[in-house]
Amino acid sequence: MTSPSAALTGVVPPLLTPLTADGEIDLPSLERLVGRLLENEVDGIFALGSSGEVAFWDDARREAVLEAVTGTVAGQVPVLAGVIDMQTDRVLQHMRAAERFDLAGYVATAPFYAIAGPEEIDTHFRTLAAATDRPLWAYDIPVCVHVKLSTAHMLRLGTDGVITGVKDSSGDDVGFRRLALANRTAGSPLTLLTGHEVVVDGAYLAGADGSVPGLGNVDPAGYVRMHRAAQSGDWEQLRAEQDRLAQLFEIVFQPTDKVGPAAGVGAFKTALRELGIISTNTMARPMSPIEGETVDRIRAILGQTGLLDGGTATGEVAGA
């Protein structure tokens, strides 16, 4: 069993939730997906994040996902669990339901739907932290939550031992630099992970401790190579790898008739199906899967970036 207190850095992909054509959790696909991540030596796995379609699951499904993921990972790497919901009490409920699983921490956003101010956000995170012995991560994702977590506030929560780190999906690289700088000055109470797949190299320069890339489901090897390059200071390799991954990320812009996770997560699932890792690209209700010509364009990009060769999946080889 992993130690909950160990700092979690490096590559921590937000795990997709493979589904059968009927919309049930596809356990064999999940096992292949997790297995490939572990073979490529990711540093952890983040279950029930936005890429895991957490917003779409009822409570039973959330538990089933955690059961499947922790069972499959079986302690080989730390698993973080998203406990994402509108307000404090529901998040607490998700935390209680997750206590029985082997988890290295929880990831929570600021409250949403009902507008929250600084006072409510502060009380929210402090209440969550007080309810568990496990590390708590703040998830800064304004595109979903519609509030940007403040640098000064995150740092104070870190200094006070409320949160252990921040998963930054804010798209605010200036804010991330400021947070990284202030964090270092304060003795680095926070671990900082970036969620932006195509600018991880810049985030490393800014001071990121790792990444939580949705695209890491599709190409874990690339993100692991980037992390190692960052650690060894090989910035030329880092940027070259990032450029290739940025090209790969173009898959999410192919579905011109879809937005949000139907486009982004949908593209990841479609790519993984084409790579032979998961069985379907079925999405959670009310989303529909990517079909037709868009699949061809995704396949073409997989080819251009070395993951698929002449119709044969070569991702594992390319990533080796």
Place this chain on the structure above:
Amino acid sequence: MTSPSAALTGVVPPLLTPLTADGEIDLPSLERLVGRLLENEVDGIFALGSSGEVAFWDDARREAVLEAVTGTVAGQVPVLAGVIDMQTDRVLQHMRAAERFDLAGYVATAPFYAIAGPEEIDTHFRTLAAATDRPLWAYDIPVCVHVKLSTAHMLRLGTDGVITGVKDSSGDDVGFRRLALANRTAGSPLTLLTGHEVVVDGAYLAGADGSVPGLGNVDPAGYVRMHRAAQSGDWEQLRAEQDRLAQLFEIVFQPTDKVGPAAGVGAFKTALRELGIISTNTMARPMSPIEGETVDRIRAILGQTGLLDGGTATGEVAGA
């Protein structure tokens, strides 16, 4: 028992959820609050709306609220229930949990947190409608959901029998006028209720069938008088009443250190406590109640608008 198929028009306050100092549902306060609404002849009650702090409750609390409200109302007027959650499956879960209560319909928003496009929004509402025999209302509240429901889409859902009406809290009076006009041209498949407390008179001119005013918890008599004035075409009385209620609505701008429901719902609860209707102004976690000088300013406005006289609550008299 009320007929679920009857069109629900008029004044349908979104019921507050009175709490004890410990944060439990305060049943005696709820009974006084509901009793006063019924005495003032509201046309229906909307439980578990934004003003009912629905976003803050876990599932058990949601059920407890519905149990308390339907028990107290006891079929005297139709009760709508908010089934507000992030995506389709959770909303369905709330609907199933609510089936055992005496309800006249469900109120659902578009999906949120994960971005939804027109296709997902359409599938969402159609899936919800297919799961119940009860009428379904669309709740248009971009300030919480961060998407504006389209006029053409709402109308199509109405024509197709998917939704029975729209509760409009969009703040888009131009869009509301366009929806009302298009609805009338289409034979009025939709019932249109406005949620904007201070411009209900203009909404009546535009074609609203009624209102869902949070402030109606504080002054139900005023909103009922407005509705009757609209029905009898007495626009001068309507505007005079609306002006008084707009003045009363200034209570929500008094808490300068709070935003969202902590300010708005907090002001309603504080006013009702000062009027002697509910026992505390306790708010759902992580919100804190309004205190200090702000309470004095709220009392002053209650006095200026005829609801409170020299420290004695006279709301019922003023509203008689």
Place this chain on the structure above:
Amino acid sequence: MTSPSAALTGVVPPLLTPLTADGEIDLPSLERLVGRLLENEVDGIFALGSSGEVAFWDDARREAVLEAVTGTVAGQVPVLAGVIDMQTDRVLQHMRAAERFDLAGYVATAPFYAIAGPEEIDTHFRTLAAATDRPLWAYDIPVCVHVKLSTAHMLRLGTDGVITGVKDSSGDDVGFRRLALANRTAGSPLTLLTGHEVVVDGAYLAGADGSVPGLGNVDPAGYVRMHRAAQSGDWEQLRAEQDRLAQLFEIVFQPTDKVGPAAGVGAFKTALRELGIISTNTMARPMSPIEGETVDRIRAILGQTGLLDGGTATGEVAGA
């Protein structure tokens, strides 16, 4: 010559700027357009507003427009001039250039492009007012300026004699009601005009003193009838007229390939060309005119709303 100090209420259309096919000011068309407004007894004319395409003109063109408009109006009604530009000094320059014309006041927005805070907005309006003896109007149009003027601030500027009124195109009907209410309580230092063509009836209920409707270029008679109905308290006629004008306003939603003034002002110009009032629907550079099937749809709406009959313009008759 009109008295600059007289309060300007009623219907004050923001005059379009008719162009020849070459993009020059089309004086004969302007004279027909103005003549029709005067025949229909508008209360004033607002030149160089957003509908007048002010943002697109260089300084020489702005002066040419004012020369043409004031020459054509010839003192029959008050003329307001928009002095819209990014920051204080340029607005002052426009005011100086306009001093030689027979104008009843200036209309200015908050500063834009460079972000302005409350202090800068306050200094801006006070500096403008100090530079002229003519009345100054604040133009609240967040869709262009990207800041909402605050109710309390406008009222203070009114009480201090800095501005004489507000042209509200904010789309915030709640804010407008609050401003109208606060203004009345303060002794009505401000004249309040609404710019939202399809909810003028509600604005009258809220306390508007008149309207500045772009659509008033197309159907001035309708807006004048609405104003008279408001003055006489005939709300049923008011709402019926507003419903018809709201139907007419659908012309601006017909150009599905255009946004902003290319759609809205473009639709007004196209309607007026079809009505035989102006010669072309040419737009200021870089906009292109509405063409093809969209014109047919606009004609159809003109027919449905009684302005055009079987291909013959009957607007003047309908408006008589």
Place this chain on the structure above:
Amino acid sequence: MTSPSAALTGVVPPLLTPLTADGEIDLPSLERLVGRLLENEVDGIFALGSSGEVAFWDDARREAVLEAVTGTVAGQVPVLAGVIDMQTDRVLQHMRAAERFDLAGYVATAPFYAIAGPEEIDTHFRTLAAATDRPLWAYDIPVCVHVKLSTAHMLRLGTDGVITGVKDSSGDDVGFRRLALANRTAGSPLTLLTGHEVVVDGAYLAGADGSVPGLGNVDPAGYVRMHRAAQSGDWEQLRAEQDRLAQLFEIVFQPTDKVGPAAGVGAFKTALRELGIISTNTMARPMSPIEGETVDRIRAILGQTGLLDGGTATGEVAGA
């Protein structure tokens, strides 16, 4: 005289406009400011950008700035001129007025105030380019213009020879990476400069050709060192320098009572006054200068980052 056709890369500070206490251009201060930039070997100078307070100047002042800047620079480095205004015709007017100066190109934004769609933006840039032989740069600054230039559109304008480069102040690092990648694939028709002072290192990794840093007025040496480090692949030095400059950038967050350029440009001017480079920190009307305790905090940061030592300006030394 510089060749207009030479590609302009490297460090191109957007020059501040020093003012006397009376608000006139302070020529001696301008000469010291420019002289220090040239001593520190910047690659070009961008006059009349947002940092140059271009939005605040009337036409005479714009010309006076260009006269002063080109006279002072005297052909030692290329000078770009901002021709920023609301719509095409005014921008053309600024271009004509600037033709007599020794300039290496023009920098223009998308149209603003009146909403522009893709068609208008395209016509706008093509019309501007057709009116001059000088290179045209697109300035992507949504915080002022409220539209984000599309990657695909910029690339097409580059391929068509309409624009020579993009100054990116969009704050969208993902979009910048995508643009850089697509640009390289297309044979690099565009030169890409970033305007975000604290993430220039990441922009270099992404493929930036240089920077246009407002903070470069205060510490040109730091940005020049960063550019050289990027060229030589010394990423560790690059990040260290960027971290120091990010710390220095904290000066713009010190004025807690100001927003926009009153805070940002105000902080730059205040720093330069404290460093003895310019004589006052006077801002363009309607902005007021930074005063009091905020100045002390800015001085402290100048000290912490090695630009000021015990009250003595040491910026030149630090930058040597």
